[in-house]
Amino acid sequence: MNLWPPGPCPPTALLRGEGCDLGVRLLEVCYTQSHIQSVVRPALERRIAEALERGDGPAAAAALQGMLDSWPVAALIDASVKLWTDRAAAAVVPVLAKAAELLCLAHGWSKVGSGPWPMPDEEWITAQIPPGVRSICRRSDTDGSDLLEGITGHAVVERPWALPAVDVVSAEMLVPNRGEIVGRLVRAEVACIELVGELPPGPDARLAMGEVRMEALAQAAYERFGVAGLIAPRAPIWRQLLRPAPAGTEGDVLHQACDTAVIPGPPSALIQGTASPVGWLLWRGPHGAVAVQPEAVAVLGQMDGERTIQQIADSMDAPAGVVKQMADQLVKLGAATA
């Protein structure tokens, strides 16, 4: 039986390997709503707490952002995996990529190759491998097969994916060879370039890279998503998939229309060390988290679809006018509805 590595990106149905394909196993086991909600999200919550305890603001901010993103990712991931495996749909690449980031953050996994795709740890990999594996199939130079070889001791055989060509370009050679490099892109001899090293300072390098990104359809997607960007060069970015939640319906009696959390934040304040409790409105849909005052979360928690705003204000011992104002805003944000 063949063993296929986790990388270089989630395989489509056409690209899945026969035998044990760890890329497919990742899709089946980890890129799922249930895994994101029941494993990744609690792990990120723990990471926030641990980072706050040791005073590591940037780590807390990354974990918090990941936790907030886990709501739309969980809502979109199952359909996205199907669309990717069935027909390599470009529109879902950012969902898979965001899920990959969350998996790395939550499990502490490293990345494989270019892009955000995870290289699971040895324990996870070993648990997936059935008896009878004889060889490891390498799909690309950066798919993690070398690490598999180290873990299993099996020999590696070459089974490269047929992908558009990519020129590997040393960053310092971009400007001197700009004409030749872009010429190959224009003539479609290569789909994009992989820049190795730091872009030199100064306008010439920035202008050259600007031309590369303008002429190479796959360049931006490759830079963001690695090989998945070559397969789906028109992949959008994550932010383009999110939209505001639809406003709720006004009424005397409201109920909660989203999930909530109160956590120190926002991420920028965690980095600066000035965090304070922030209320978060979180939707099980393609909507970004919205930060609100913790009091708004408390008001939302009282909306049970039975009591009026006046009754909620009385029970909270809060001015009815203020609670009404908050309720109106929450309806507009799509967090509450009649």
Add this chain to the structure above:
Amino acid sequence: MAGLTIVGLGPARPEHLTREAMQVLEGALHTGARVYGLAHVRELVADLVPALQVRSLDYLYAMDGIPRPVVYRDLADMLVRRAFEDEQDVIYVVAGSPLFINDAVLWIRRTCAEAGHPLRLVHGMSFLDLILDRVYWTGHQGLQFMSAWNVAQDGMDPDTRSPTVICQLGESSSGGDAVDAGSSTAMLAALRDRLLSVYPGDHPVIILYSSGRPDYRSLARQVPLSVLADEPVPVYSNLWVPALEGPEIERVLAPGDPS
């Protein structure tokens, strides 16, 4: 066939496009030419020839800290290289006339001439044609054409014996960086102060601008020079400054198109 064509789209309205320009754009669909343009140009082309893909040059305007002359030179070199080294059929689409206030076109023309490369220029109506419909220019005493930057920052005084068109009122650098309308008063104040050194405060000047999308009507308002900076102007605004001793008609605001 490899080559480089620069196409002027005119000031904005599709009906101002020349037939030659339209033929080039429609032809590009069949020849597979690589067409390049900035955002506002792409919008106009999308209305005219929806199936034509125009490669975005917007990244050049997003590069903070690189002087505009460097950017325009790079753009010109890139398009010439694309046409004559990469041997592509290249069409560069610009707003207005290619010959008005377009440094990239200047560099392309110069580079092609020096290298002996063939360059096709498809003229477009300039913004000047459009804005002159709100004044009565006789031509009897000539016409001067300057940018606001020329007058306000470069210290170039108009000759008061001729009328003057001053363009790019709402822009903030010699490279033509556009600012939002609300920020235009700083440029207007500098311009006013410089002009007041050669014209009296009650000299009647006419601010010429456009209503913008979709109909691009010519709009204008006449003010004494002394209050030129009292209100902001739209980004693409121009100023008509009549001669001091010129024909009376050149001081008059012409009515707009009733349609």
